[in-house]
Amino acid sequence: MIALLLSAAAFTSPALSRSSVGKAAVQMSLQDNVKLGLAAAALAVSMPAFAGDIANGEQVFTGNCAACHAGGQNSVQQEKTLELSSLKSYLANFNGDESAIVYQVTNGKNAMPAFGGRLEDDEIADVASYVLSKAKAGW
Secondary structure, X not given: OHHHHHHHHHHHOOOOOHHHHHHHHHOOOHXXXXXXHHHHHHHHHHOOOOOOOXXXXXXXXXXXXXXXXXXXXXXXXXXXOOOHHHHHHHOOOOOOOOHHXXXXXXXXXXXXXXXXXXXXXXXXXXXXXXXXXXXXXXX
16 A cells, blocks of 8 residues: 555655655555455455466367367367357356356266366366357357
8 A cells, every 4th residue: 555655656746755655654544444445355356256367278278178179169069169159058057257167167068078177176267268268259
């Protein structure tokens, strides 16, 4: 917080010194601190739960999924592609984020094997982020 005040002071008033900014930071009321804490908590809660590493997800996908799902298609069941419209129609509880994809990859279903024991949780989150990003872009 003090660093934020100092950087703001550097751009707003050359007359403000480190000591006057420091005093202002110390004099912040408890109510201001609570508001700041609540704002930070709200920001943390609103962030997506599975913001995976898409670049790593591409590597995981290439090594584990592309044999059946090259280019977002499905060589086993042609109608169950990884296109966004297909994901919406056949993934249980798909709400537009990675959670349903994570569940499917982790647990498998029908002809799709479960990767929960083969891949780490972060790898599954990464591949889910990759698949969703490609689906939204139209593969």
